[in-house]
Amino acid sequence: MSDDVTVWLLGDQLNPTLDVLADADRLLLIEAHGFADRRPYHTHKLTLVFSAMRHFRDDLQERGHDVTYLQGESFGDALAAFLADHPETTLRLMRPASHGAADRLAELVAEHGSHLDLVENECFLTTPADWREWTGEHEPGRTYRQEHWYRHVRRETGILMDGDEPIGGEWNYDDYNQETPPDGWSPPAAPAFEPDALTRETHAWVTERFDTWGTDDLDGFAWPVTRAEALRALEEFIERRLPAFGRYQDALVAGEPFLAHSLCSPAINLGLLHPQEAIEAVEAAYAERGAEPGAFDPAGDGVGAGGIGAGGTGDTTATTLAAFGDDEPPEDTDTTLPPVPLNAAEGFIRQVLGWREFMRHVYRETMPELAGANQLDQPRDLPPAYWDGETEMTCLSEAVGHVREYGYAHHIERLMVLSNFALLYGADPAELNEWFHLGFVDAYHWVTTPNVVAMGSFGTDALSSKPYASSGNYVNRMSDYCASCPYTVSRTAGEGACPFNALYWDFLKENEEFLRGTGRMGLMYSHVDRKDDEEWEAIRERAATVRERAAAGEL
Numbered sequence: 164m165s166d167d168v169t170v171w172l173l174g175d176q177l178n179p180t181l182d183v184l185a186d187a188d189r190l191l192l193i194e195a196h197g198f199a200d201r202r203p204y205h206t207h208k209l210t211l212v213f214s215a216m217r218h219f220r221d222d223l224q225e226r227g228h229d230v231t232y233l234q235g236e237s238f239g240d241a242l243a244a245f246l247a248d249h250p251e252t253t254l255r256l257m258r259p260a261s262h263g264a265a266d267r268l269a270e271l272v273a274e275h276g277s278h279l280d281l282v283e284n285e286c287f288l289t290t291p292a293d294w295r296e297w298t299g300e301h302e303p304g305r306t307y308r309q310e311h312w313y314r315h316v317r318r319e320t321g322i323l324m325d326g327d328e329p330i331g332g333e334w335n336y337d338d339y340n341q342e343t344p345p346d347g348w349s350p351p352a353a354p355a356f357e358p359d360a361l362t363r364e365t366h367a368w369v370t371e372r373f374d375t376w377g378t379d380d381l382d383g384f385a386w387p388v389t390r391a392e393a394l395r396a397l398e399e400f401i402e403r404r405l406p407a408f409g410r411y412q413d414a415l416v417a418g419e420p421f422l423a424h425s426l427c428s429p430a431i432n433l434g435l436l437h438p439q440e441a442i443e444a445v446e447a448a449y450a451e452r453g454a455e456p457g458a459f460d461p462a463g464d465g466v467g468a469g470g471i472g473a474g475g476t477g478d479t480t481a482t483t484l485a486a487f488g489d490d491e492p493p494e495d496t497d498t499t500l501p502p503v504p505l506n507a508a509e510g511f512i513r514q515v516l517g518w519r520e521f522m523r524h525v526y527r528e529t530m531p532e533l534a535g536a537n538q539l540d541q542p543r544d545l546p547p548a549y550w551d552g553e554t555e556m557t558c559l560s561e562a563v564g565h566v567r568e569y570g571y572a573h574h575i576e577r578l579m580v581l582s583n584f585a586l587l588y589g590a591d592p593a594e595l596n597e598w599f600h601l602g603f604v605d606a607y608h609w610v611t612t613p614n615v616v617a618m619g620s621f622g623t624d625a626l627s628s629k630p631y632a633s634s635g636n637y638v639n640r641m642s643d644y645c646a647s648c649p650y651t652v653s654r655t656a657g658e659g660a661c662p663f664n665a666l667y668w669d670f671l672k673e674n675e676e677f678l679r680g681t682g683r684m685g686l687m688y689s690h691v692d693r694k695d696d697e698e699w700e701a702i703r704e705r706a707a708t709v710r711e712r713a714a715a716g717e718l
């Protein structure tokens with residue numbers, strides 16, 4: 164192996180503090196464009212990825228690194244040119260998160276007469292060895308449970324621990340995290356990152372060069388594209404929005420696509436933020452400003468408490484990414500930071516330390532089967548509403564609208580609206596996965612696939628023993644949508660009944676053989692058993708009509 168080392172960084176490894184950079188003689192970044200021709204990606208997603216890579220190049224150069232930045236149709240073209248210029252270099256790469264990519268890239272490098280030195284991917288908190296230590300040997304078909312992994316990692320890392328016990332005595336405070344905000348409450352503002360000249364230039368090139376989906380407009384684009392911006396976004400979230408994060412984590416509110424969510428996934432998944440720094444920052448905030456579970460006061464007067472009618476930092480209009488304008492608290496605002504209730508801190512840490520790391524390892528364990536998993540044999544194409552957002556269903560129209568406009572929808576929109584509808588409708592999980600993959604700014608195969616195919620579609624029981632399926636009741640309980648929706652959530656059958664309801668019961672009936680004995684489905688099937696033939700006939704008829712209309716784009 165040559166002493167001359169080139170570290171090749173992929174587009175989701177954009178972190179200037181990585182250990183792997185220390186021994187590098189030069190850094191290589193390749194902007195390959197061909198992949199983006201394969202699907203009509205969201206304009207904001209391509210803009211984000213390419214702009215972040217270009218900013219990263221400049222950042223690395225300012226930090227004194229020797230950077231080679233190549234643009235080409237494929238990695239192959241660019242590598243050929245690079246290796247012709249540097250035939251003696253050792254090319255080092257952090258193991259890519261995407262299944263099969265390490266082998267493909269190693270082969271590609273070998274075709275050009277060189278060797279690819281693959282090292283651990285530092286962009287995650289836990290390693291494959293950590294996972295293996297927890298699971299033992301790989302067993303095909305094995306199932307995994309996030310809660311067990313989460314507790315294990317908390318114990319191993321000491322995060323939010325008091326000796327051997329979880330801080331506060333409980334591992335999980337989700338009982339406090341299922342509320343909806345009172346009328347008039349708005350989340351505190353999060354920072355908007357006004358696109359600079361490089362982002363604007365990148366966006367103009369993306370719209371010209373690629374066949375994209377979602378809005379072409381750059382107005383709503385406010386994602387951090389540099390590490391400095393990503394750090395500021397995290398800081399602002401922790402200062403102002405974290406207190407409300409837990410309590411309203413599962414809520415759906417018209418005109419509030421972001422609520423108090425952190426909006427950190429695009430930056431974390433690009434590498435701009437390390438998951439560990441997000442976790443540690445929240446843990447530190449809890450250490451400094453911690454309060455008992457449930458202590459958040461929506462009418463509170465702290466900087467972070469939006470206050471009923473106070474509109475967060477004083478703005479009474481609905482909050483959009485574009486309106487996430489204020490980097491500075493308004494002058495008349497009390498600058499004392501609001502308390503961080505334990506349910507908020509624990510809730511956030513569980514998402515990142517538990518779910519994100521867990522999904523990454525489940526993906527590694529279960530690919531390639533995971534991508535095609537479809538244990539319920541769901542056959543249908545996605546309804547056109549997923550593409551054009553045209554539907555009278557308020558919840559679906561809101562959620563698809565958010566994706567079209569921002570390339571973002573929060574977790575409950577993803578799970579309980581977008582996936583839930585596709586699941587009950589009978590959509591093929593692989594097609595739903597494609598849709599999520601191209602439509603979301605934070606989507607990468609390793610994270611989208613377990614979330615969509617396993618969690619959202621129940622294509623496999625690898626990570627849950629029952630599907631996340633629900634009737635219109637869930638959306639009604641967690642949102643203010645149903646009151647203004649033309650469909651009636653209290654009705655199951657007949658014209659005008661909420662489409663979720665008939666689809667839900669029909670789904671349970673159709674999949675009875677598979678589902679009745681699984682997981683915690685007993686209660687659901689006790690309701691199924693109470694329905695008489697007449698009810699089933701009406702349900703079937705309504706479900707068939709809903710599916711027909713959805714397929715025709717007339718729902």
Ligand code: FAD
Pocket residue numbers: 423424425426427428429431432511514515518519520522572573574575577578582599603605606607610611614615618619
């Ligand atoms: P917050 O609600 O503020 O959560 C904090 C952080 O926790 C997130 O930034 C993220 O890093 C992490 N997180 C939480 N849940 C998960 C999870 N299930 N898997 C991985 N990370 C998690 N997340 C992606 O990053 N990319 C995806 O493509 C993606 N697709 C999804 C598809 C479906 C069907 C579902 C149900 C979930 C998906 N998620 C995905 C997980 C989760 O919905 C998003 O991470 C989250 O909504 C991102 O918004 P946020 O940063 O505001 O998150």
